[in-house]
Amino acid sequence: MRFEVTILGSSSATPIYNRNPTSQVLNINERLYLVDCGEGTQQQMLRFDVRGSRIDHIFISHLHGDHYLGLVGFLSSLHLNGRKKALKLFGPLHLKEIIDLQFKYSETVLQYEIMFYPTDPKTPQIILDNEDVIVETIPLDHRIECTGFLFKEKKRLRKLIKEELERVGIPVEYYTALKKGADYTDNQGRVYKNDMLTTDSAEPKIYAYCSDTKYNERYFDQIKDADLLYHEATFLHNMLDRANETHHTTALQAAEIAVKVKAKKLLMGHFSARYKTLDDLLIEAQNVFPNTGLAIEGKTFFV
Amino acid sequence: MRFEVTILGSSSATPIYNRNPTSQVLNINERLYLVDCGEGTQQQMLRFDVRGSRIDHIFISHLHGDHYLGLVGFLSSLHLNGRKKALKLFGPLHLKEIIDLQFKYSETVLQYEIMFYPTDPKTPQIILDNEDVIVETIPLDHRIECTGFLFKEKKRLRKLIKEELERVGIPVEYYTALKKGADYTDNQGRVYKNDMLTTDSAEPKIYAYCSDTKYNERYFDQIKDADLLYHEATFLHNMLDRANETHHTTALQAAEIAVKVKAKKLLMGHFSARYKTLDDLLIEAQNVFPNTGLAIEGKTFFV
Numbered sequence: 384m385r386f387e388v389t390i391l392g393s394s395s396a397t398p399i400y401n402r403n404p405t406s407q408v409l410n411i412n413e414r415l416y417l418v419d420c421g422e423g424t425q426q427q428m429l430r431f432d433v434r435g436s437r438i439d440h441i442f443i444s445h446l447h448g449d450h451y452l453g454l455v456g457f458l459s460s461l462h463l464n465g466r467k468k469a470l471k472l473f474g475p476l477h478l479k480e481i482i483d484l485q486f487k488y489s490e491t492v493l494q495y496e497i498m499f500y501p502t503d504p505k506t507p508q509i510i511l512d513n514e515d516v517i518v519e520t521i522p523l524d525h526r527i528e529c530t531g532f533l534f535k536e537k538k539r540l541r542k543l544i545k546e547e548l549e550r551v552g553i554p555v556e557y558y559t560a561l562k563k564g565a566d567y568t569d570n571q572g573r574v575y576k577n578d579m580l581t582t583d584s585a586e587p588k589i590y591a592y593c594s595d596t597k598y599n600e601r602y603f604d605q606i607k608d609a610d611l612l613y614h615e616a617t618f619l620h621n622m623l624d625r626a627n628e629t630h631h632t633t634a635l636q637a638a639e640i641a642v643k644v645k646a647k648k649l650l651m652g653h654f655s656a657r658y659k660t661l662d663d664l665l666i667e668a669q670n671v672f673p674n675t676g677l678a679i680e681g682k683t684f685f686v
Numbered sequence: 687m688r689f690e691v692t693i694l695g696s697s698s699a700t701p702i703y704n705r706n707p708t709s710q711v712l713n714i715n716e717r718l719y720l721v722d723c724g725e726g727t728q729q730q731m732l733r734f735d736v737r738g739s740r741i742d743h744i745f746i747s748h749l750h751g752d753h754y755l756g757l758v759g760f761l762s763s764l765h766l767n768g769r770k771k772a773l774k775l776f777g778p779l780h781l782k783e784i785i786d787l788q789f790k791y792s793e794t795v796l797q798y799e800i801m802f803y804p805t806d807p808k809t810p811q812i813i814l815d816n817e818d819v820i821v822e823t824i825p826l827d828h829r830i831e832c833t834g835f836l837f838k839e840k841k842r843l844r845k846l847i848k849e850e851l852e853r854v855g856i857p858v859e860y861y862t863a864l865k866k867g868a869d870y871t872d873n874q875g876r877v878y879k880n881d882m883l884t885t886d887s888a889e890p891k892i893y894a895y896c897s898d899t900k901y902n903e904r905y906f907d908q909i910k911d912a913d914l915l916y917h918e919a920t921f922l923h924n925m926l927d928r929a930n931e932t933h934h935t936t937a938l939q940a941a942e943i944a945v946k947v948k949a950k951k952l953l954m955g956h957f958s959a960r961y962k963t964l965d966d967l968l969i970e971a972q973n974v975f976p977n978t979g980l981a982i983e984g985k986t987f988f989v
Contacts, residue, residue: 422759456725460700
C-alpha cells in the first residue's frame with residue numbers, strides 16, 4: 384500500500400530562499416491528506432503536480448500564519464474549480480471563525496460542504512478512522528495551542544496465494560473470508576489452514592507529524608516506534624535558548640527524540656530563515672541519529 | 687522622477703500557469719506602494735527582488751481573496767523582520783476585522799503600527815496626498831464593493847539652470863524660491879524673469895488602476911488622460927456574457943475604454959485561468975488600441 388509524504392513547504396515563519404511555509408501532502412493508499420497549509424500551498428501543488436482536487440482531508444496544527452494562511456485560498460480554488468464533494472477539516476476551534484469571516488466578506492457560498500472538526504489541544508484524540516488509516520492528535524508544547532498528527536496505517540487484509548487457491552479449487556465467494564484469516568473446509572470436510580492459502584500483509588506503518596513544539600517528553604510515548612517521524616528542527620543547538628524561548632526544537636533535540644522514541648527515520652523541517660543552507664542542521668542531527676533527512680520542497684518520502 | 691509599476695501577480699481567482707493572484711508594486715520617486723496583495727505576494731517579492739521593507743503604503747481594492755489573501759502573511763513577515771515604522775493601509779472597511787482576527791488568534795502583537803483608512807466604495811476620495819503623489823479611489827462596478835486607485839504624480843519644482851545662476855551670481859538661499867517660480871531681483875533692482883533661470887519640470891504623470899470591474903462609463907471621467915491605464919481584462923470578448931455575469935471586463939472592452947479615456951498606454955491583467963497563453967487577449971485589444979501590453983509577472987512598466 385502506498386504511504387508517502389511530499390513536502391510542499393519547509394520554512395518557519397516567513398518564506399525565504401525558495402522555501403515556503405509549512406505544508407505537506409500524504410498519499411495513503413491513493414487518498415491525499417493535506418497537513419498544514421502555509422501561504423502559497425496551492426502554488427506549490429501546481430509546481431509539484433499534486434492534484435488538490437484529490438484532497439478530502441485537511442489537518443491544521445495551529446493558528447500561526449505560516450501553518451494556515453494558504454487555506455482560504457486553497458478552499459476557494461477548490462470551489463472555483465467546481466468541487467461538489469464534502470471535505471473534512473481538522474484544526475483549532477477558531478480556524479472556522481477565520482474562514483467564515485473571509486467567505487462572508489467575499490460573499491462566497493461554497494458549492495461543497497466543509498465538515499469542520501475542532502481539535503482538542505490538551506488530550507490526544509482519534510479524529511479520523513477510515514479503511515486505510517487512524518489519525519490521532521498529538522498535543523504539543525508551543526506558544527499557542529498546537530497539535531501534531533499521528534497517522535497509523537490500518538492492518539491490511541491477508542494476501543491470497545492464487546496458485547494454491549486454484550490447486551485446491553476454492554470458489555471465489557470464499558476469498559473475502561480467506562483474506563480476513565478464515566480457514567477453508569471443502570465438501571469432504573478437509574480443513575485447509577488459512578496460512579497455507581494466504582500470506583500476511585505488511586506490518587502497518589506509522590507517520591508522526593510534530594510541528595511546532597518545544598522539546599517535551601509528554602508526547603514521546605505517543606510517537607513511539609514511528610516509521611517516519613517528521614519533527615520540526617527550527618534551530619541549531621547553539622540557539623537552544625532561542626528555541627526554548629520561542630517554543631521550538633533544535634536539530635540535536637529532534638535527533639535525540641528520534642533515538643528515544645525508536646523512530647526508524649527522522650525527517651526534519653520548519654527551518655529558520657537564518658539558515659540559507661541546511662547542511663549544518665543535517666550534520667548536527669545525523670551525528671546522533673544517522674537516518675535523518677531534510678524536508679525539501681517537492682521531495683517525497685516513503686513511510 | 688521615477689514612476690513605474692512592477693507586476694507581482696496577474697491571474698484572476700486562482701493561481702495557474704505560473705501566474706499569481708493580483709498584486710503590483712509602484713515605485714514613485716523611490717517610495718514603494720503596494721497595490722493589492724494576492725496569496726503569494728511576499729514570495730513574488732523575493733523572486734523579483736522587491737524589498738518589502740521599503741513599502742509604507744498598501745492599497746487593497748476589494749475583499750475577493752485573489753486580491754488580499756497574501757496581506758496577513760506579508761504584514762506578519764514585516765513584523766518578524768523587525769519593522770518598527772508605521773504603515774498605512776487603505777482598503778474596504780472589513781479588511782481590518784479580518785486582519786485583527788487572525789493576529790488575535792496567532793497572539794501576534796505587531797511591533798509597528800498599521801494606520802488603517804477604510805475606503806468608500808461609492809464616491810471618489812483623495813486618500814493620500816504627500817510630496818510625490820495624490821491617490822484617489824475609483825469606485826468600480828464589481829460583484830462586491832470594489833475601488834480602483836488613481837495615482838497622480840505631483841507637479842515637480844522647476845529645474846535650475848545652474849550656469850545661468852552662476853553667471854548672474856544669485857546666492858544659494860534664493861534657489862528654493864526660484865524652483866517655485868519666483869523671479870530674481872538683484873542689488874541694483876534688475877529683475878531676472880524666472881523662465882530665464884529655470885526650466886519647467888516634466889508634466890506630472892497619471893497611473894490608473896482598475897480592477898475588478900464591469901465595463902461602466904461612470905468611472906471613465908476619472909481616469910481620463912491616464913499615461914498608463916491598468917485595466918482588468920479577464921476574458922476574450924466572445925465571453926462577454928460571462929464577463930457581465932461575473933462583473934468583469936473583456937480585452938476588447940478594456941481597449942475601448944483606453945480609446946475613450948484617451949489613455950497613452952493600456953496594461954491588461956487579471957487573466958482568466960481558461961487562457962494558458964495570452965496572445966489572443968493581446969491581439970483582440972491591440973486591434974482597437976495598439977499601445978496595449980500584458981501584465982506579466984516580474985515585468986516593470988514606466989508610467
